[in-house]
Structure formats: C-alpha cells, structure tokens
Amino acid sequence: FLTDPKLAVEVFFGPCSPYQFRLVGPGKWPGARHAILTQWDRTLKPTKTRAAGTPQKPCLLCRWARLLILPALFIAVFFAL
Numbered sequence: 001f002l003t004d005p006k007l008a009v010e011v012f013f014g015p016c017s018p019y020q021f022r023l024v025g026p027g028k029w030p031g032a033r034h035a036i037l038t039q040w041d042r043t044l045k046p047t048k049t050r051a052a053g054t055p056q057k058p059c060l061l062c063r064w065a066r067l068l069i070l071p072a073l074f075i076a077v078f079f080a081l
Contacts, residue, residue: 010036 002008011020019036022029 004033007033007036015039 007023011023014036017036017039019029019032019039021027022032023036
C-alpha cells in the first residue's frame with residue numbers, strides 16, 4: 001500500500017478501519033483499497049437520508065406583521081423598564 005500515495009495518506013491520516021489489515025498478508029482482499037478510500041462516503045451517506053426542498057416564501061402579511069410588531073414590542077419593553 002505504500003506504492004499508492006492516495007491509499008497511503010488515507011491509511012496514515014484517516015480513521016483506523018479493519019480493512020487496513022486486509023491490504024497485505026495471508027488474508028489479503030482485493031477490495032480493501034476501495035473500501036478504505038470510500039469509508040467516509042459510507043459513513044456520511046446515512047446522515048443524508050433525503051434532500052431538503054426549497055423553502056416556501058413567507059406570506060406578505062406575516063412579513064408586515066413582524067415589521068410592525070417587533071419594533072412596537074421593543075419600545076414597550078424599553079418604556080416598561
């Protein structure tokens with residue numbers, strides 16, 4: 001695995017995984033290189049279960065209500081103290 005720079009960097013600086021023991025020796029597995037190079041993809045895939053849709057635009061009335069109510073609320077709190 002030291003002749004493959006990309007694999008060597010992943011083995012030395014990436015997370016430790018059982019696939020590293022299958023790179024050389026009596027239990028050598030040809031798919032170990034691919035498994036090591038794609039382990040982050042397999043780790044992060046379950047966290048991306050669905051794509052988020054586009055956010056809906058808030059209604060115009062809600063925007064105006066916030067624009068008028070929030071300053072009035074701050075002024076009321078300021079004068080109450």
